[in-house]
Amino acid sequence: MKKIFLLIILLSSFAFTQEITESENKLTGILYTDSRITLEEFTEPSLPVFIPRQANKKSPFLAGVLSLIIPGAGEIYTGEYLKAAVFIALEAGLVTAGLIYDKKGDDKTSEFQNYADQYWDVVKYADWIVDNTQQEIDIDKNTQGLLPWERVNWQQLNNAERNANSILGEGFSHTLPPHGDQQYFEMIGKYRQYSPGWNDFKTENNGSTWNVTTPKMLYYAGERGKANDYYNTASAFVIGIYINHFLSVLDGVWSAINYNDNLAVNMRVQGQQFADHYEYIPTVNLKYSF
Template sequence: MKKLFALLVFVIFNSPFAQENLQNSITGNLSYDTKTILQEFHALETAPLSLPQSANRKSPILAGLFSVLIPGSGELYTGEYWKAAIFGVLEAGLITAAIVYNNKGDSKTEEFENYADNVTDNSGWSVVRYAQWINQYKDKNIQINPDQNLKPWQRVSWEELNSVEREIQGFSHTLAYHGEQQYYEMIGKYHQFSPGWWDFNGGSNNAEISPAFKYYSGLRGDANDFYNMSTAAVIGIYINHFLSGLDAVWSAVQFNKNLAVKVRMDTYQLTDRAEFFPAVYLKYNL
């Protein structure tokens, strides 16, 4: 489908030369004079002129750069308003999702860390209980500070604990320091650390999983799920920037292909003179 737009700028001026030619050509014979005037009219139409299109063309590089920085802005630049809206809304949605799910992950992380650190006889994971189990069932002698006013992680030497763990056959890990991400992962992931949970009653069998262990692992799983969703949204943001940039380049190229500009001098023939006016013809293919 093609639409033809004609912008007529009437800057009309009298042409003395044309008037003189017409006046000299008029004989008084109506038939002859009519043919003469029509011939003069057609002769005045000039060949089409090329109009520099730099002001109308869209730069593909600029359009792509716009959309890579802000998705949809390149489409807006090329007049693709629906596409601009789609990429813009998608960007806002992905950013919102990334922030929301990251905050949910942080909240769930705080929840499971507090659950593990709230150490009493009826809650939490204690490195003291874990060390006591090693001393009892692995015939070791890890020193434990008897001051119960201290936090459990303040009552055990981590260097000594890790050294003993390396000596025990069948132990695959050494416990990370309290507060580290690996610490909270290990106590809810590996059977080796089961005896540290308050409700563990497996005796020498540390492969037994207590309800507290399972509950804690579920909290960690929920946190990881939230973080994974946030990560997926962030990846989506990068993809949205990339695709919007490509689409903006394509939109600019198509815009330039569809735009044709032609300028010529048109005339308007009066009885005794010819009036000239410039005409700009814009043809846009849809």
């Protein structure tokens, strides 16, 4: 068996050597003649197949996510730098304006709350209710160092307010929340029921008439309105921020899709015939449509 195998190898080697020798024997050593012989014996291989490839494709999903996080980031990712600058500038402007007006609202809120603490007195208001409805409200006027809202029994005050409606008539129907509550500062400037607590309310002139608006109450209401206007403006800028994010997401996705539609990249291995040999050369064809 080993002898047969060895014989096959020897015969194959002899045939291969014979083929090379025959090929070499055809060459004459003359460059012009040998070139013609080589070209006549050359058989061109079958044409290579195109290998389509997509290079540098942009992900619409990623572009959308980037723009959702930071407007304009998706546009940078897809190479739309001008639109990216617009979205980024809008974001910066909206955020800055929103913060400015929110700060204005905070400052104005502090102003009108300080104004209320200075010119509206719950003790004065409670005294007026006691005098005009003959109800009892415990008011500590003797202890030193107490603030006005710390001197009044708030539960008794609210009970007296509820009962006052039947005595003073319709409209006197609100109960005052504790000091510091947002509703506290809103109600004392909104409802005339609380006008007796303002220090420019003259009991000797008005008597039991409570349904009036004093100048300081009117001014206070205007200051509260300004604070609310500032906050509303800040909220409008926040809505603008959401809209800017949404539009940037849509544009980022569209830009990625448009980028991929305009970009075509093909790769192939192309054959090249030289004087004495045939060689394969990788080539890349890039096409971008504007």
